[in-house]
Amino acid sequence: MMNTDSVRLNITIPHELARTLNELAGPKKRSRFIAEALKREINQRRKEDLDRALEEGYRATARESAALAKEFESADLEGWDDY
Numbered sequence: 001m002m003n004t005d006s007v008r009l010n011i012t013i014p015h016e017l018a019r020t021l022n023e024l025a026g027p028k029k030r031s032r033f034i035a036e037a038l039k040r041e042i043n044q045r046r047k048e049d050l051d052r053a054l055e056e057g058y059r060a061t062a063r064e065s066a067a068l069a070k071e072f073e074s075a076d077l078e079g080w081d082d083y
Contacts, residue, residue: 006031 013021025033 021030021033
């Protein structure tokens, strides 16, 4: 039985997909099967979005770090001629 705060949807899917759904879930558990598959897909997409955002953040941080290192390069090298 689905959650009481469920929404009834009318969807259209290809015949072969419907046959496979019935084989895997059975005709009385299709809603649960579809809901679980949707949850997995949504979670996967959110994870991929987060991974992309983190990767871009890491790249931006690396660019900033490289720029700061270049900016202070002359200060880092001061006094090395004495050694």
